Amino acid sequence: MPRAAGYRSEGMFGSIETVGTAGVFGQVMGLVAVTLVFFTLGAYLGRNIAEGPSLICFFAGFGCIIGLNFARRSEALAITLLFAGGLLFGLGLGGVLNQYAEAQPDAVWQAAAATALFVGGLGTTGYAIRRDLSGGYRFLFFALLALIVFGLVTVFVSIPGGNVIYALLGLGIFGAYTVLDFNRMRRAGMGEAVQLAAGIFLDVVNIFLFFLRLFGGGRN
Numbered sequence: 001m002p003r004a005a006g007y008r009s010e011g012m013f014g015s016i017e018t019v020g021t022a023g024v025f026g027q028v029m030g031l032v033a034v035t036l037v038f039f040t041l042g043a044y045l046g047r048n049i050a051e052g053p054s055l056i057c058f059f060a061g062f063g064c065i066i067g068l069n070f071a072r073r074s075e076a077l078a079i080t081l082l083f084a085g086g087l088l089f090g091l092g093l094g095g096v097l098n099q100y101a102e103a104q105p106d107a108v109w110q111a112a113a114a115t116a117l118f119v120g121g122l123g124t125t126g127y128a129i130r131r132d133l134s135g136g137y138r139f140l141f142f143a144l145l146a147l148i149v150f151g152l153v154t155v156f157v158s159i160p161g162g163n164v165i166y167a168l169l170g171l172g173i174f175g176a177y178t179v180l181d182f183n184r185m186r187r188a189g190m191g192e193a194v195q196l197a198a199g200i201f202l203d204v205v206n207i208f209l210f211f212l213r214l215f216g217g218g219r220n
Helices: 021-043 053-070 074-101 105-128 136-156 163-186 190-216
Strands: 007-011 013-017
Touching: 021 074, 021 163, 021 190, 053 074, 053 190, 074 105, 074 190, 105 163, 105 190, 136 163, 163 190
Parallel strands: none
Antiparallel strands: 007 013
């Protein structure tokens, strides 16, 4: 997509003067940060929610993220769906995270720190690569499907070290997604900011959960 030398965007964050990809990067990361705040708030509010309602919230969060694809013409609606998705995911995972916080608080902090370093390092690498890596999304899609199948198999079949293998494979896949998402940001326009933010948000949350699985002994 051709880049304009400079343009102005009106959004929920106010009027933003942008130049080149720097403005897109700032907008995307700002959206990611706010969505993570909503996720954290949801996790706190949902720490005592029963399993049934938490599952409803979790799948409703997915619904919000999917809905972003149909809200491209309304930036306000897209951002609202993004933030709502973050809140609902937090509500859905609040019970699990609360169990870790009470039983293994060190695992939560270790997972958070590892996630920050992991995403920061891979994101920087992806953004620094000038070559378009978008062709890798197709491979990662099938790799993710294979991971889901492997996860289902470990539920019914006892595999030595299955939880660790599953977590490491998940980190590899979502680490690769992180590289590709940040690389994609180099060529993105402001109109793609919300969708990119949603992708990076999901990368961060999944990476955090996989690290939590490793540091917490595979409880989730």
